Amino acid sequence: MTLTEKILARASGKTHVRPGDNVWVNVDVLMTHDVCGPGTIGVFKREFGANAKIWDRKKVVIIPDHYIFTADAMSNRNVDILRDFANEQGIEYFYDVIDDPKGHWRFDAAKGNGQRQHGSHYSGVCHSSLALKGHNRPGEILFGTDSHTCQSGAFNQFATGIGNTDAGFILGTGKLLIKVPETMRFFFEGALPKGLMAKDVILHLIGEIGFDGATYRAMQFEGPGVASLTMDDRMTITNMAIEAGGKNGIFPCDQTTLDYVNARTAENGTKNTFTPADIDADQSFIYDKTFDISALEPTVACHPDPGQRKLAKEMGHVALDRAYIGSCTGGKTSDFLAFAEIVRGKTVKIDTFGVPSTTRVLEELKATQWDGKSVWNILADAGVRLTENPGCAACLGGPVDTFGRMNAPLKCISATNRNFPGRMGHKESQVFLASPYTVAASALTGKITDPREFI
Amino acid sequence: MAHSITSKVFVVRDNIDTDQIIPAQYLALVPTIAEEYEKLGSYALIGLPDDQYPEKFVPEGGMKTPYQIVIAGRNFGCGSSREHAPIALGAAGVEAVVAESFARIFFRNCVATGELYPFDSGLRLCDIVKTGDEATLDFDHDTLTVNGNTYQLKPLGDVRPVIDAGGLFNYARKSGMIAAK
Numbered sequence A: 001m002t003l004t005e006k007i008l009a010r011a012s013g014k015t016h017v018r019p020g021d022n023v024w025v026n027v028d029v030l031m032t033h034d035v036c037g038p039g040t041i042g043v044f045k046r047e048f049g050a051n052a053k054i055w056d057r058k059k060v061v062i063i064p065d066h067y068i069f070t071a072d073a074m075s076n077r078n079v080d081i082l083r084d085f086a087n088e089q090g091i092e093y094f095y096d097v098i099d100d101p102k103g104h105w106r107f108d109a110a111k112g113n114g115q116r117q118h119g120s121h122y123s124g125v126c127h128s129s130l131a132l133k134g135h136n137r138p139g140e141i142l143f144g145t146d147s148h149t150c151q152s153g154a155f156n157q158f159a160t161g162i163g164n165t166d167a168g169f170i171l172g173t174g175k176l177l178i179k180v181p182e183t184m185r186f187f188f189e190g191a192l193p194k195g196l197m198a199k200d201v202i203l204h205l206i207g208e209i210g211f212d213g214a215t216y217r218a219m220q221f222e223g224p225g226v227a228s229l230t231m232d233d234r235m236t237i238t239n240m241a242i243e244a245g246g247k248n249g250i251f252p253c254d255q256t257t258l259d260y261v262n263a264r265t266a267e268n269g270t271k272n273t274f275t276p277a278d279i280d281a282d283q284s285f286i287y288d289k290t291f292d293i294s295a296l297e298p299t300v301a302c303h304p305d306p307g308q309r310k311l312a313k314e315m316g317h318v319a320l321d322r323a324y325i326g327s328c329t330g331g332k333t334s335d336f337l338a339f340a341e342i343v344r345g346k347t348v349k350i351d352t353f354g355v356p357s358t359t360r361v362l363e364e365l366k367a368t369q370w371d372g373k374s375v376w377n378i379l380a381d382a383g384v385r386l387t388e389n390p391g392c393a394a395c396l397g398g399p400v401d402t403f404g405r406m407n408a409p410l411k412c413i414s415a416t417n418r419n420f421p422g423r424m425g426h427k428e429s430q431v432f433l434a435s436p437y438t439v440a441a442s443a444l445t446g447k448i449t450d451p452r453e454f455i
Numbered sequence B: 001m002a003h004s005i006t007s008k009v010f011v012v013r014d015n016i017d018t019d020q021i022i023p024a025q026y027l028a029l030v031p032t033i034a035e036e037y038e039k040l041g042s043y044a045l046i047g048l049p050d051d052q053y054p055e056k057f058v059p060e061g062g063m064k065t066p067y068q069i070v071i072a073g074r075n076f077g078c079g080s081s082r083e084h085a086p087i088a089l090g091a092a093g094v095e096a097v098v099a100e101s102f103a104r105i106f107f108r109n110c111v112a113t114g115e116l117y118p119f120d121s122g123l124r125l126c127d128i129v130k131t132g133d134e135a136t137l138d139f140d141h142d143t144l145t146v147n148g149n150t151y152q153l154k155p156l157g158d159v160r161p162v163i164d165a166g167g168l169f170n171y172a173r174k175s176g177m178i179a180a181k
């Protein structure tokens, strides 16, 4: 069986499953956030009763992250709905925006959205937080009310996005009926050369199979090339499985995985027992292809979908208005460090926005010193507009006062993951997806630029 | 469920993602709150680019659409997992989307909510049919008849009884999987 089949078989109490089988799986973690949480809670109460209890208060993780730093009253209300539910149900893992469990979240527009407004429990973008807070464990089943939940597959989990109704069902029962997908294998050889990042790998693969090339399927990443990829790299890759239509993306578990998971579960005191799924000698794939990742070149996905693959070096004619670094895909510490390597000591030519994915990234950027200067200040001195409020921000547009949102028909190069029309705000705006290196180089020149010119 | 519906169709092309079905700025609306559900319907497909789609899906100031059937190209509903997308269409009055193909989560959410029937046509009807054409969708035979031609759609199979029951919960109760209310 493939990795996905093995995990689904185990979670459904079967010795064997085949693609196309419908199985009831036991859920290890259900994640929800401020956009889909209130609706999920609404479904749960409507169906199981106003006084119903959730199936397991330690298996539900609630992470407000999407529409937080906005004066939109409904969005602020939605965070309060999450807090009420977490209190009522005794949910242990709720990474609230404010510290007072009886308080109300109100964004203070007068302070602006650059200056810190969150409390000490707040974490930031849900998928990054699942990893950081020790909720990702090999061999487990994780569902989330967010399409990029597939990111957690970096940790050898079966992880996929679902809607509110399915999530409401899990809240009451701890189970979900799912169809076993066919698996596509992407076999990596070589290692990334200088100037290339994991983002280039996944943009290359999506271009290869098309924006719907993995619809209903699992994407399994394997091969000797995996060893050189850090957990951050793997997360960038699995994060975007959905941009090829994939149900999930998954890596094998190795020492890199174990070191990361053991450190994070120990730090946050989360469950630290798990059984990874290892690779069988006998696997069958619907697609199987080898990729030499040392031969890749900086890659861009052009407006209007993630499958519009081009090489950065061919796109110099595209003049840009804006650059953006942030999100679950491109807002990790390693992403900002790569970006800073390029812009260090220089000045960006176009409006450039930086949003750390989590509060931990914010702390690390402030604490990391290069020649006596923090990376945070290096970025600010290069002209990057930064916010101390981690979260999804303009990655999905959001309310009009969202930090970095495109409120006009602009062209933006972005380290995020999705570029359908209107994704980052204005419906006539255009988004070009690229690695943090490529975004940084393009921010310096004002047009799409191959970052190897600056390395 | 009626055995057939006849309605004007609204035609969209490939890759209509959830941001075009219901743009992110309206996601603070909670679908399980009745007035917010109605409001979501009024914004259905408001994210379509105006130059390509001059006809409004929901008339300005209205709450419902005159089009009960949507015809689409490849990969309809790609993008986010937001259930707001099938719900917005359902709340606007859509009964079925007939697409060349669907994105997985959108398809699943149609079934789980029971909001609408996602018919796979496997055919590029979006090249043949125009917005405003009148079509009849026959649920007994899984066919769509438009402009004098009848097209066979792929049967919904396993998921049909779930949508007929009104979604995952009603179905699970009917089949005894979870306790009756």
Ligand code: SF4
Pocket: A066, A125, A126, A127, A146, A148, A326, A327, A328, A329, A391, A392, A395, A396, A416, A417
């Ligand atoms: S950062 Fe963007 S892609 Fe990631 S969870 Fe937030 S909105 Fe979704």
